[in-house]
Amino acid sequence: MTPYGSFTFFFILVILLAPTVILGLQGKRFHSYNMIISVLVLAIIFSSKLTGFIALIIFTVWQVLLIQGYISYRKKENSGWVFSFAVIASIFPLVISKLLPYFSQVNWISFLGISYLTFKGTQMIMETRDGLIKQNIPLPRLLYFILFFPTISSGPIDRYRRFDKDLKQELTGEEYKQFLYDGINKIFQGFLYKYIIGYSLNHFLIANLRFIAANHFQSHLFYMYSYSMYLFFDFAGYSCFAIGVSYIMGVKSPENFNLPFISRNMKDFWNRWHMSLSFWFRDYVYMRFVFWMTKKKWVKNRNVTSNLGYILLFLLMGFWHGLAIQYIIYGIYHAVLMVGYNTFEQWNKKHKWWPQNKFTEVFSILLTFHVVCFGFYIFSGHLIH
Incomplete structure (x- = not known):
């Protein structure tokens, strides 16, 4: 199931996130429950493609071992060669997933969101080298950051220290009410962007531009602007969904577009x-x-x-x-x-x-x-x- 790709997906989210909302409005912690929700939603997303789910598990284990191993190493040593090896090892699965389709019909290493999960893992290694991450990270929290489902397929790309700060923040019922309000607003903005404006541009304009084959300059020009607008509203709409759901889960994922x-x-x-x-x-x-x-x-x-x-x-x-x-x-x-x-x-x-x-x-x-x-x-x- 594609994240935010159908109303069924949103219906499932409403059911699963209802306890989060109830706990949040009462000023109670809900991140432990949200960790379980992330696993359930990921299972739903990858339910139609078992190979992708297996690749996700192997990739996550690989990244966790690299991150935790490098954090432990960095406490004692600071070799540039070891750092370079850790970074290359982190991005290696992504490179293979990009190259494999040119050599094989089966891309067994690729899965939905591999790019954005790679960015998360690689940045943690780099920030550890810079001394910004100094202590070992509890495994559940590290997994929650890497596998945070609202942003898994196309971002926004969060930073661990900012994410961790949100998890440590104690929210009162009134404070969470603002999170909930902002999150719902973002989700409705996403519907406007992706399923009204974006869909209209694609369905009524781009999909019907058969006259592009005539190679008329004005038809290409019309397609160029229509496609540019569609690309923005479709992607910005997805980002609104991801940010809105993150807010409901008590995490302020960063903005992705600013006019x-x-x-x-x-x-x-x-x-x-x-x-x-x-x-x-x-x-x-x-x-x-x-x-x-x-x-x-x-x-x-x-x-x-x-x-x-x-x-x-x-x-x-x-x-x-x-x-x-x-x-x-x-x-x-x-x-x-x-x-x-x-x-x-x-x-x-x-x-x-x-x-x-x-x-x-x-x-x-x-x-x-x-x-x-x-x-x-x-x-x-x-x-x-």
Whole structure:
């Protein structure tokens, strides 16, 4: 069963989360019950695909052993080689799951949510290296973080320390009432986005654009904007569901979208679009690469180092979406945009060529919107095929 993919799924959630709501409104703790609920919901999600459920179990055991083992090691030693091995071992199942379809018809290692669970495990190893996680984590709490069902398939990607802080917070009945109110609002927003606006865009516009085959410029243009809007409302709607259910369970999962289509430039866009993923790549890929290059002093120019970091970041993001040509080109496209904007930004600081006023702000928003939509058009595969 697909998370948030049918009204049956929501009906099951209403039944299972009813005790959570009752306990929360009474100011009583409910996280132990929610851990059991996560296991039950995961069993329901994977009930139609036993191989996926088995892969999830094996993957989880693998990540837990790596995380707990590295935490124990880090208390005594701090070898860069051991850290690198732990990170590579953490992402290894994800890499195999991306490559296996090109060599076998059966992708036995893949399962729903493998990417986002990998991000969680890898970030914990990195934060342990940085000294942000110092103590062994109780096994039930670690499993609850990794297998937190509301966000398992497509995020948002939470951070362990923020998640753990929510679990330790004692909520009064009044405080939980606000959580419940915000959660229900988010879920209704999700229905509006995904099942009304998103569905309408896909069913009445995109699905009926047969005239694209005529190769008319205006038809491709119409598809580009329709698909971009659909992609946002469908994904943002899913994120609203995930965040809303998390709130009901007493966990404030991070926001994933913040009005991305009013971004003033590409940096601003990636601070607004799929924010948990953007910030993950920024913190654990880009910043580490820049720090490493600066420390090694291989490139003395900071702007060049920054641009190399953007190229690495967006190439990885493109490959993460898949090895299909449109995803790789999509990553290259955004790498070029970020390098171009970063170069222009640094140049403009010296020459003050681009003024800051209402006109330039509106122009920047419109330009960024069209550039972003063209990127989604590449992502859709229609430009390539």
